[in-house]
Amino acid sequence: MNQTRYILALDQGTTSSRAIVFDQNGRAVAAAQKEFGQIYPRPGWVEHDPLEIWSSQSETAAEALAKANLSDGEVAAVGVTNQRETTIVWDRATGRPVYNAIVWQDRRTADDCARLKRDGAEPMVAQKTGLRLDPYFSGTKLRWILDHVPGARAQAEAGKLCFGTVDTWLIWQLTAGRVHVTDATNASRTLLYNIHTGDWDEELLVLFRIPRALLPEVRSSSEVYGEVSPRLHPGGAPIAGIAGDQQAALFGQACFRPGMAKNTYGTGCFMLMNTGEKAVPSRNNLLTTVAWRIGRKTEYALEGSVFIGGAAIQWLRDELQIVRSARELDELAASVPDAGGAFVVPAFAGLGAPHWDPYARGAIVGLTRGTNRAHLCRAVLESIAFQSADLLACMEKDGGLVLKELRVDGGAARSQPLLQFQADLLGVPVVRPKNIETTAMGAAYFAGLAVGVWTSLDEIARKWAIDTTFVPARPAATMAPLKQGWERALERAKNWERPA
Secondary structure (H helix, E strand, O other): OOOOOEEEEEEEOOOEEEEEEEOOOOOEEEEEEEEOOOEOOOOOOOEEOHHHHHHHHHHHHHHHHHHOOOOHHHEEEEEEEEOOOOEEEEEOOOOOEOOOEEOOOOOOOHHHHHHHHHOOOHHHHHHHHOOOOOOOOHHHHHHHHHHHOOOHHHHHHOOOEEEEOHHHHHHHHHOOOOOOEEEHHHHOOOOOEEOOOOEEOHHHHHHHOOOHHHOOEEEOOEEEEEEOOOOOOOOOOEEEEEEEHHHHHHHHOOOOOOOOEEEEEOOOEEEEEEEEOOOOOOOOOOEEEEEEEEOOEEEEEEEEEEOOOHHHHHHHHHHOOOOOOHHHHHHHHHOOOOOOOOEEEOOEOEEOOOOOEOOOOOEEEOOOOOOOHHHHHHHHHHHHHHHHHHHHHHHHHHHOOOOOOEEEEOHHHHOHHHHHHHHHHHOOOEEEEOOOOHHHHHHHHHHHHHHOOOOOHHHHHOOOOEEEEEOOOOOHHHHHHHHHHHHHHHHHHOOOOOOO
16 A cells, blocks of 8 residues: 555543544544643633643644554645634734634623624624534624724734634644635534625624634645644644544444434534535524535534534533543443433533524533432433434424434444433434544545546445444433423523523
């Protein structure tokens, strides 16, 4: 095999940075991962150190290449995928961030979004962007930095600052400040990008008071943007793929036809359904987003975003210390037939789709004297499945399609009890592929397509392979009371923080 046909995928996530080397058969040959710090300055605020994001990603790239025993010249291309919506602003001359990265989970701009809604701005925003006015997205985070960091707005208007989501920040660093770009998938998550015209939108920039000079150039998801600086690894390699993590996972799952859907069980849960070249407006509180742009062709997806998915498992492990590992949680959850009437609503950062309630907070209801830690473990896993099922119900209504199967990936997709409960709840098979690192795989595919490692979507689709199919095992009549209990629990968590 040609030794130069390797792709390095950089997968920059919410709690860790990873790098995976793939060969031309789509096989992961080496990987490295490094966690980095989470910063919580106030309740509801979540930040990262941009320099730590970069250093952790740079270190994992070098480590993965060393594990694969590859020289820089053997890497055909680099693909980048990233936590979306996370907002970074830095000095164009020095490369120094002016403030910490404000993370997608951050809720500090909830009141700003509520004010814009009261002013009647949401219909225009939704029509142009496919998004809701919610602090989840980048636009209000960027405005917050410009309004709260001394001198930032004046510097931005003078063209001295750069804005980027994490992909833009990484590529700026990889190219030693020579390239300031993003792709259509990440741009479509900012509240500033018109998904129909394919460009930053002047009316939106005025609404959010964002100087255009700050913004990166928007490119397709699969093309050569620049080369890695010779001082870094893999020096000289073309950077040829960019996609937000959820769009990358949709691509990595080979969901290339309208009606195909995937759910990623990561820190949050993100369900996307391909709608082809039509941007389907949602009537059920979902998002319409760019799935990818390749060449001149833009394809779209319906998306539902759950803010707390696998993070609820981390909460049980780290904050409550009920379990020491995700494996122990699975074993405990599988040891009981149900959650004993308990429901956990993990609205630690508000509720995403289809509720869009930034004032919701976490709740545990239905506890009895007999509730034990196994029941709590099961209730947490079930909460992830309940939230995902809510998204799919809305998606089927919007798209007019009945799902035949759900493809799944992400760290929590290793959980057998979670995926079995998900299949029971949905009433359709849940399919886990052999490679659940589909986010990194998608980034690799985008990059490899641009440099000819792979030549077509059909070639990529043939590489997707099933590991396990979870078939519904409980009748709908058994699941109905559980769904009703979940709905009641949700109502108790909603609107908790709203001022009187």
